[in-house]
Amino acid sequence: MFNSLKGTITGKSGDRLTLLTGGVEWDVVMPAIDAGQLPAEGGEGRVYTWLYHREDQMKLYGFADESRRSTFLELLKVEGIGPKGAIKIMGGISQDELERALEAEDVSRLEAVPGLGKKTAQKMILVLKGKLAKALPAAASAPHGDLLEGLMEMGYDRRAAADALAKADAAIEASRCVTGEEREKLLFKQAIAYLSGGFSYSK
Numbered sequence: 001m002f003n004s005l006k007g008t009i010t011g012k013s014g015d016r017l018t019l020l021t022g023g024v025e026w027d028v029v030m031p032a033i034d035a036g037q038l039p040a041e042g043g044e045g046r047v048y049t050w051l052y053h054r055e056d057q058m059k060l061y062g063f064a065d066e067s068r069r070s071t072f073l074e075l076l077k078v079e080g081i082g083p084k085g086a087i088k089i090m091g092g093i094s095q096d097e098l099e100r101a102l103e104a105e106d107v108s109r110l111e112a113v114p115g116l117g118k119k120t121a122q123k124m125i126l127v128l129k130g131k132l133a134k135a136l137p138a139a140a141s142a143p144h145g146d147l148l149e150g151l152m153e154m155g156y157d158r159r160a161a162a163d164a165l166a167k168a169d170a171a172i173e174a175s176r177c178v179t180g181e182e183r184e185k186l187l188f189k190q191a192i193a194y195l196s197g198g199f200s201y202s203k
Helices: 032-037 066-075 083-092 095-103 107-111 118-128 145-153 158-175 180-195
Strands: 004-013 016-021 024-029 044-054 057-063
Touching: 004 024, 016 044, 032 083, 044 066, 057 066, 057 083, 066 083, 066 095, 066 118, 095 107, 095 118, 095 158, 107 118, 145 158, 145 180, 158 180
Parallel strands: 024 057
Antiparallel strands: 004 016, 004 044, 016 024, 044 057
């Protein structure tokens, strides 16, 4: 079974993405939020996949990372939510907001997601509370907390921002070229570059 596809992004439109790999162009359905985390058309990207196969149709669903795919599969366990509905839900609320709403049993926040009614929101809380939350530390107490808060204020998702900082930190640490305040500035710059889909270490 497919785990992921890596290739050139040839198109983006709403919840659809096309990806060219080895001469084959894949048509992938994915949450708009996930598609937004991938590079622009012409860039190289990796999409984690799930294949929906029935006698009368076959669709390939894609996600920015494995945790997002896991969230999609958990949503399918909720009565009344199919693949199409799960994609719409995930495209209308960030991962962090979804987890917070479930843990706080915030029905009103879930109802604000396009296409999600009160009864389905209540079912989601019943089935998924405690299943998605990763018990992430508060931004201030996380590694590079100030930088993480800065990225979040710029609109980046916390998990994506933390991952970008960790990878940028590892690359800069390996170089052993900069320290102190200069290192912090470079770390922030490279994390933004990574979040934009073009990470590469450079001073």
